[in-house]
Amino acid sequence: MKILIVDDDKDIIDIIVNFLELKYLPDKMKIYKATNGKDALNIALKEFPDLIITDLDMPVMDGASFIKELRKRYIEVPVLAISAHSVFKDNYKEYKANEFIKKPIDPDELYQKIETILKIV
């Protein structure tokens, strides 16, 4: 399974990768990383990931714009949005993300939300 993880902080990406590898088999996953929306879009259009986990507040192109660009191209990949701001908890759907998780990330909540959105699509 191809997973694209996007966050302007490399440590956050590293933590998420570690959480994922603890629960799911590392050799069944191929992880792509990006630190801004623009690079994320380029990778997504080239590699067609099965799941995207993206922060919403990033410089250059932020998470919301990145998701918008994806959806513009009719790309329905499941997207899990993350943010330090809890304000997105109620309107992440406006950004066309499938689910939302707040920072700091609770690993159990992470697993649960990933499994939920993978089932929908």
Add this chain to the structure above:
Amino acid sequence: MEKSKILVIDDDNVILLLLKKILELNNFEVVTFNNGKSAIEYLKKNNIDLILLDLMMPELDGYEICKIVKSTKKLRNIPIIIMTAKSDESEIEKAINNGANDFIRKPINRYELLTRIKNLIKIKKYEIILEKRNKELKRINQLKNDFLGVVAHDLKNPLSIINGYTQLLLMNETNLNQKYKNYLMKILYNTENMLYLINDLMDISLIESGKYKLFIDKNDIVKTIKDCIDSLSYLAKEKNIKINFQTNYNEFISNFDKKRIIQVINNILNNAVKFSDDDSEINIILDIDKKYIRIKIEDKGIGIPEKDFKKIFKRFTRGSHAIEKDIKGTGLGLSICKDIVDLHKGKILVKSKENEGSTFIVILPIK
């Protein structure tokens, strides 16, 4: 102090001379014109504090001049007093509708004129001051919001990272002995506390800037309370505190902001557990009548002195008893609870006796 400058427009040169004399005697600077066109040209290039204007004039009449002045951005704030020999009210109404601020009848009473002029110039002065202050306030408010946005991101991110790696260390626990596991749990616990504080500060800033919105929809208050009790069960178990929930209802639907009411109940329950001794009990009683939902949370903890009953709901203020007993807290939680309940048009009450316990009652109107 600078003299106020008045522009007088009247086709009668005798009146112009007379008014100029009266006004200059009263310490105003005066410029006169006997036709509208030249007056408007002058206005565009000079600063004027007030216009005294005759209604009946050939070529450009008073109504037209009012319209032009009030529709020109640079001139729009200049007060206009129209002079009219007619006693017909409809003429005056027409002038006011065209933008005139006040009127005075000819033959002009000197004191009436001076009083109106002074009042209108004062109003204009204050309008300018207000506009400046509003601009400054807007700028400061934007600064504050930008600052908060930065704080949220820049403080929360490192905290999230500390939290994340600490969780990862704990998840690999097979390599760790209990003593070090406890150290890690303390680190985790404190990062969570810091995050609660940051969130509280952000809530407060939103509340104070009037941007705090409630998301109200249909929710089951019984289930909401039960969820709160569940989420606190771990903490209560640690101190062997039993939480009892009494109600006649299996379910009751009403309109409220679920997330925020959970925040309120959690806050009060958390305090109840925090301030209670080990092995004690906390009672939650849900009462519903035609108009109100009443949630009573009783504990047998350290209690609150009566003099602090109002204080504890204020920002950054804590009960003196709690401070004496050295129990940690920021003094923000209850003030936010009160704001949330107030926004729901409800009430939050407290009854307490020192060393015997406290009862908090949250009253929500049924919508």
